[in-house]
Amino acid sequence: MSKTTTAAARHLANLVIAEDALTTATREEARATRAATRATARVTKARTLRTEARQTARTAERTGKGIAAATRRLATRETRLAELVDAARARKAEATTARRARRAAERRVERIARRAALAAARSVEKIAAALGDVALTPAPEADPVLPVDELPAADIVEAHAAQYAALDRQAKDLAKLAEAERTWLRQLPNGTYGRVVIMRTPGRSVLDGAAVALAYTARGEVPPRKSTRTTFKCDATAVLAAEEADASALTLTA
Secondary structure, three states: OOHHHHHHHHHHHHHHHHHHHHHHHHHHHHHHHHHHHHHHHHHHHHHHHHHHHHHHHHHHHHHOOOHHHHHHHHHHHHHHHHHHHHHHHHHHHHHHHHHHHHHHHHHHHHHHHHHHHHHHHHHHHHHHHHHOOOOOOOOOOOOOOOOHHHOOOHHHHHHHHHHHHHHHHHHHHHHHHHHHHHHHHOOOOOEEEOOEEEOOOOOOOOOOHHHHHHHHHHOOOOOOOOOOOOOOOOOOHHHHHHHHHHHHHHHHHO
């Protein structure tokens, strides 16, 4: 294993550890936040009870009845409130510490993730450089051709070429007619029309070549390309022209 690959593997392992630590810190922060929220709620309730005790003590002082009991209740409520305030401050400090630990864990994950991504990119570049000019895709399919000593006579080639040209022209004409009929039928919604059933199936998704090319260009890279099979063409124009001329001559003679 190369140094580059080793570094990438090490950074990925550290990233897994850092992500686990982040998960733990996030849970701890949630726990501390809930505890601080509960402590704050208890303080709010204790303050309400203290206020009620103060009002009761003032009423007792005005009426001169139950002063001792009201005073003791007020003192108890104030003591309890002070304890809850101290506890709430401690819970709030713990929540703040947990929040800082979670943020530190997030920064560590981001830092290690950047290092891992850079190491992985360098590893890929090194592998690509090592491959060099090795073809990563299969070569385009080649046409099997006859050896020189098995080539047919020219008149046989002309006959096949003329037949091919005629059939090709006929196929293109029929394809245009079929496309016109299909265009007309596509206007119909799904349903049954006599013995004809019109339906549509969901189309498949294809790779957007233009978007891929733009993405590579934006990064300053050359989009990958794959060789295709060679285009076959057979020009039998001269043969067809000669046959049409012969047919016209025979018609005039007749």
